[in-house]
Amino acid sequence: MREITATVLENKKIAENIWSLTFSAGDDIRIRCGQFAMLGVGGQQLLRRPIAVCKAEGERVTVCYQLKGEGTRRLAKEYKAGETISVLLPLGNGFYVKDEEQRVAVVGGGVGIFPLISVIREYAGKKHISAYMGFRNKRALCMEYEMQRSDKLVIATDDGSVGYHGTAVQAFMEDLEGERPDVVLACGPTPMLRALKNAMTGKGIPVYVSLEERMGCGIGACLVCVCDRTDGKHARVCKDGPVFEIGEVIL
């Protein structure tokens, strides 16, 4: 993990309420898919905000974020090209696909699609990837060109304004028999992950999920991000995760 003062190269709106920020980390940083960064947002906001790394190309790193509250609003407003931003990265364990797992399904919803784009970028051409990506509606759709690197792409929208009418989990479950993935990687709101867990119980296919708990430090020190494990213990999402085997954690 490094703390850097990065230079913003671009920060622009890419869909309704969604922005993409690209910064230069100064030199090449090896970032595994599913890892995240803590971005300083300045002003009165002392805590950095955790955002998944969507793309890492040499020293160029891109994150995509939804405007939620003060922190993300400041990110969009204050960090124009040429400004500097304080960043901790890379953080967390990230997604791993084993050598023997050749067929990979990624299932994402809302801002959960962004870490999965890093998975598609890392494994496209090396594994067979089927992607099921859920959005609220057509206006929220973004990064389609990145998702199209997968072998199969299903866009799902809650209102049916584009693609499959329903959730990414529903679209994925309809395809499960045909696609027969060796492993499933997922990220999205907790109700979505819970639905996936219920649907995949007893299928004999490993499922890994990336959790999006609120965070304080991002490096394992403050315990703000602790989640409950099924064995009665606790885990720090920032340090022990954010990726867990789905049966390991209580959703």
Ligand SMILES: Cc1cc2nc3c(=O)[nH]c(=O)nc-3n(C[C@H](O)[C@H](O)[C@H](O)COP(=O)(O)OP(=O)(O)OC[C@H]3O[C@@H](n4cnc5c(N)ncnc54)[C@H](O)[C@@H]3O)c2cc1C
């Ligand atoms: C590992 C990780 C990766 C993430 N990756 C992304 C990403 O790629 N893109 C993206 O847009 N967001 C991502 N998030 C969520 C993002 O961190 C929060 O949306 C952001 O911190 C909100 O900050 P804010 O100051 O704008 O809102 P706040 O004012 O802090 O909160 C506004 C609202 O959002 C809710 N909220 C805040 N943090 C979270 C959270 N972590 N999960 C769910 N709800 C939250 C609050 O309860 C409140 O209702 C990620 C979170 C984690 C832990």
Ligand code: FES
């Ligand atoms: S955010 Fe501080 S321990 Fe995880």
